[in-house]
Amino acid sequence: MKSIIEQAKYSHSLEKNDIIHLLANSGSDELLFKTANQLREEYLGKEVHLRALIEFSNVCKRNCFYCGLRSENKKAERYRLSPEQIIATANLAISKGYKTVVLQSGEDAYYTVKILAEIIKEVKKNDVAVTLSIGEMSYDDYAVLKLAGADRFLLRIETTDKDLYKKFHPNMSYENRLRCLFDLKKLGYETGTGCLVGLPEQTLESLAEDILFFKKLDADMVGIGPFIPHPDTPLANSGAGDFYLALKVMSIIRLLLPYANIPATTAMETLHKNGRRIALESGANVVMPNFTALDYQKKYEIYPDKILVDYSKIVEELTVLGRTVSKQKGNRKGK
Ligand code: SAM
Ligand code: SF4
Numbered sequence: 001m002k003s004i005i006e007q008a009k010y011s012h013s014l015e016k017n018d019i020i021h022l023l024a025n026s027g028s029d030e031l032l033f034k035t036a037n038q039l040r041e042e043y044l045g046k047e048v049h050l051r052a053l054i055e056f057s058n059v060c061k062r063n064c065f066y067c068g069l070r071s072e073n074k075k076a077e078r079y080r081l082s083p084e085q086i087i088a089t090a091n092l093a094i095s096k097g098y099k100t101v102v103l104q105s106g107e108d109a110y111y112t113v114k115i116l117a118e119i120i121k122e123v124k125k126n127d128v129a130v131t132l133s134i135g136e137m138s139y140d141d142y143a144v145l146k147l148a149g150a151d152r153f154l155l156r157i158e159t160t161d162k163d164l165y166k167k168f169h170p171n172m173s174y175e176n177r178l179r180c181l182f183d184l185k186k187l188g189y190e191t192g193t194g195c196l197v198g199l200p201e202q203t204l205e206s207l208a209e210d211i212l213f214f215k216k217l218d219a220d221m222v223g224i225g226p227f228i229p230h231p232d233t234p235l236a237n238s239g240a241g242d243f244y245l246a247l248k249v250m251s252i253i254r255l256l257l258p259y260a261n262i263p264a265t266t267a268m269e270t271l272h273k274n275g276r277r278i279a280l281e282s283g284a285n286v287v288m289p290n291f292t293a294l295d296y297q298k299k300y301e302i303y304p305d306k307i308l309v310d311y312s313k314i315v316e317e318l319t320v321l322g323r324t325v326s327k328q329k330g331n332r333k334g335k
Helices: 002-011 016-024 029-044 083-095 113-123 139-148 162-168 174-186 204-217 243-256 266-271 275-280 294-299 311-320
Strands: 047-050 052-057 100-105 129-133 152-154 190-197 221-226
Touching: 002 016, 002 029, 002 243, 016 204, 016 243, 029 243, 047 311, 052 083, 083 100, 083 113, 100 113, 100 152, 113 129, 113 139, 129 190, 139 174, 152 221, 162 174, 174 190, 174 204, 190 204, 190 243, 204 243, 221 243, 221 266, 243 266, 243 275, 266 275, 275 311
Parallel strands: 052 100, 100 129, 129 152, 152 190, 190 221
Antiparallel strands: none
């Protein structure tokens, strides 16, 4: 296994069987994490990019089995931020020094493309990057938002296992998800994707396929979320994903995509008390502090006990790790 990791360090490629082997065995985990950390240092340096996350609506027409925001969860207290509130929150984040604003929501038709474009144009009057994470849309709608100034888009494939995808995403289509990702690439968005780790019935083979898919897409950003069960969803009684398995998936992605922007995800931090530090030392170079007003943040309950990421604590922690907060927008390097 040592030689697989050594070889991948230079070739940035791995066979599916080798990935499965790495995921199934723990003997070389320390070497894997160390190598991913070395590659992050070599390709991207010590800088960590902080992205201000603004969760502007928890209304969603979709019904993903794992997510607390699914439309059939009648217990969720829904909210929407007005365009003015969204712009004010973004401006506050910018005044604090953030160089990227991430606008995230459920799939909420209240925000027409026209409204979204106006919000983006307003935020882009500042020298910042705007990332959207608002779900599936048509090519034309993605094009309008790109023209309005959006720079990046996050849309996880969630799982490349078509049977699992179908099972956990009623009335959604895997093919359309793929179409969205390739449209985003074509339109020039920096495109982020990712998967959930620990979904019921998910196999190591399907995780290996997920990893190879990110490489094939040449994803600019990859977010790995260990699955955390939400009590008001059909997966309430399923066990949570394994933190270390999610960490291994993340580190292997660093081996294959040395320039990609990879966050220490909130789900990782939620599952493990030192999750952020461990992820940052195993290949991650991005943190997404939540900038949503606290009242709304609590209602944006994708899964329970979501950690509240405290900005000053992050800076303190980065200093201890010998890392620095980037003052740049943090576009994907190496293109
Ligand atoms: N609605 C948009 C979408 O689905 O792309 C953006 C918001 S959605 C809440 C963001 C991400 O939350 C999803 O891509 C999914 O991977 C993650 N998520 C949802 N439920 C989760 C859970 N129970 N555990 C971990 N991550 C979860
Ligand atoms: Fe909606 Fe996204 Fe949650 Fe699915 S994951 S229910 S699309 S908010």
